[in-house]
Amino acid sequence: MGVIRFQNVGKIFGPRGSGFEALKDINLEIGDKEFVAIVGPSGCGKTTCLRMVAGFENATDGVVSVDGTPIKRPGPDRAVVFQQFALFPWKSVYDNIDLGLRNLNVSSSERAQRIDAILNLMNLTQYAKHFPHQLSGGMQQRVAIARAYVLDPDVLLMDEPFGALDAQTRVVMQEELVRLARKNPRTVLFITHAVEEAVYLADRVAIMTRAPGRIKEVLDVASVRNAEDWDSHEKIEDVMDLESFVHLRTHIWRSLREEKAAQHA
Amino acid sequence: MKYESVYIITDSLGRRGRVPRRMSIGLATILIVCVLWLAMTTLFGIVPSGRFPSPAETWSALVHVSGRGYGGGDLTLHVYNSLRLVVMGFLFAIATGVPLGLLMGWSRKAEAFINPIFLIIRPIPPLAWIPLAILWLGLGDAAKIMVIWFSAFVPSVINTFAGVRNIDRPVLEAAYMLGMPKFRFVTEVLVPGASPMIFTGLRLSLQASWTTLVAAELVGAFYGIGRVLNVAQQDLYPGMILVGMIAVAILGWGTTRVLGMAEARALRWNTAALAAKG
Known part of the structure; x- marks a missing residue:
């Protein structure tokens, strides 16, 4: 299970009344094994949404819950992939991935098995003994994704995970994440400001307004993807060429541009 | 402080290939200074021997203190006593200072409690504690360990504290x-995360330990290098004074070297990370 629910969620940084109102009346339900991306103008509070599910921030109003339990603190059932990777630089790739399993008191033989499997899946086996800084940005983020996936979490939270990568690496990672997510589905909340990325990866895309952020619109991408059989195309550029893809992308672009325009007015 | 540590680490490990060359330049410099010393004192007599000893006088002072002994013991005894006190005071200081720094870095509450006391005590020069220490504990080891503790404690607390605060937020x-269970969080995240700064603190603590020890021994001691310096000053014995000074220099260098080796070992990941960044 792993149903994320935002019920009338609001977030104010600082004192009520004079503080900064980041989020207002957020209502969103993410079903079990559903992949939802949130896009929005910068500063709209999309990352705050993710941080509340992770347990790094508390909602000022309303309730954020997973499987009906309100979230109080961070935990390994909600694994986070950070934009800046956030690996432990003093631990090898293997030990970075191992740490969460040790905390869960998984037996050592099972740990070795699970780590080998995830290293293999993420093409990291030959880098197991490397330190993070010896790897490229894309490889480091692969380690971070492996560190999250190995915990077998109900919920996977990804905060602009490819934002710090160069364009080529980014495409490769997006394709890999699609493969991983289809093979091994999880409930995923994915934050991004890249529209194509959201449409390519997610089952549904939620568009947010400028601050105080609200959910403006939720688009059902999965039904279009299945109807048009996007997954038959292996490469991201082939999918991005499809008329149905372009249509959705343009729709989201327009919606975000409206927000941007309103921000400047 | 950070840059200092960067320099020393890359110096001793990062640029391994250049070390022999750097070492030979260093040795050449020392040699030149020795030649100049000989020239100024013995050869041309520009500096009178009452002001600064010649190499020969220094050598005879060294033989004197090593053989017959001087100031209550021979050189080995003095060195042993000074070294023992520095190591004890230093270890005692970091065993208390590093955990306190971790606590203050970790808990805002602890910081709020401890910081005011710290701010009052910090500006007092460690040497100003010597009279009080002697009054309380006499001229023996205990007073010196207490003073060393005071001087070495402060840098290890401050740098450990800063090191914890420097850990990247997303990593935490x-x-x-x-x-993470609490104990594991401390040992596998806080301590390694803060360790580059912790070692900077330890190096400063070690320097402070030697400074204070010699000062404390100058004020009053039965054995130790400071005692040698003190007696030599009263005896108007420049050769012996120089021997004492050189002994402190060598001991300080040696202990720093041991610490540097421990640092290079513990921070292998960081050395390479810094090198990777360029």
């Missing part, structure tokens, strides 16, 4: 996310 959040 990743640790919370992974559900």
Whole structure:
């Protein structure tokens, strides 16, 4: 299970009344094994949404819950992939991935098995003994994704995970994440400001307004993807060429541009 | 302080290939200074021997203190006593200072409690504690260990504290996310994360330990290099004074070297990380 629910969620940084109102009346339900991306103008509070599910921030109003339990603190059932990777630089790739399993008191033989499997899946086996800084940005983020996936979490939270990568690496990672997510589905909340990325990866895309952020619109991408059989195309550029893809992308672009325009007015 | 540590680490490990060359330049410099010393004192007599000893006088002072002994003991006894006190005071200081720095870095509450006391005590020069220490504990080892502790404690607390505060926020959040038990969080995240700064603190603590020890021994001691310096000053014995000074220099260098080796070992990941950044 792993149903994320935002019920009338609001977030104010600082004192009520004079503080900064980041989020207002957020209502969103993410079903079990559903992949939802949130896009929005910068500063709209999309990352705050993710941080509340992770347990790094508390909602000022309303309730954020997973499987009906309100979230109080961070935990390994909600694994986070950070934009800046956030690996432990003093631990090898293997030990970075191992740490969460040790905390869960998984037996050592099972740990070795699970780590080998995830290293293999993420093409990291030959880098197991490397330190993070010896790897490229894309490889480091692969380690971070492996560190999250190995915990077998109900919920996977990804905060602009490819934002710090160069364009080529980014495409490769997006394709890999699609493969991983289809093979091994999880409930995923994915934050991004890249529209194509959201449409390519997610089952549904939620568009947010400028601050105080609200959910403006939720688009059902999965039904279009299945109807048009996007997954038959292996490469991201082939999918991005499809008329149905372009249509959705343009729709989201327009919606975000409206927000941007309103921000400047 | 950070840059200093960067320099020393890359110096002793990062640029291994250049070390022999650097070492030979260093040795050449020392040699030139020795030649100049000989020239100024013995050869041309520009500096009178009452002001600064010649190499020969220094050598005879060294033979004197090593053989017959001087100031209550021979050189080995003095060195042993000074070294023992520095190591004890230093270890005692970091065993208390590093945990306190971790606590203050970790808990805002602890910081709020401890910082005011710290701010009052910090500006007092460690040497100003010597009279009080002697009054309380006499001229023996205990007073000196207490003074060394005072001087070495402060840098280790401050740098450990700063080191914890310097750990990247997302790295800490990743640790919370992974559900770390408290003890493991301290040993596998806080301490390694703060360790580059902790070692900077330890190096400063070690320097402070030697400074204070010699000062404390100058004020009053039965054995030790400071005692040698003190007696030599009263005896108007420049050769012996120089021997004492050189002994402190060598001991300080040696202990720093041992610490540097421990640092290079503990921070292998960081050395390479810094090198990777360029």
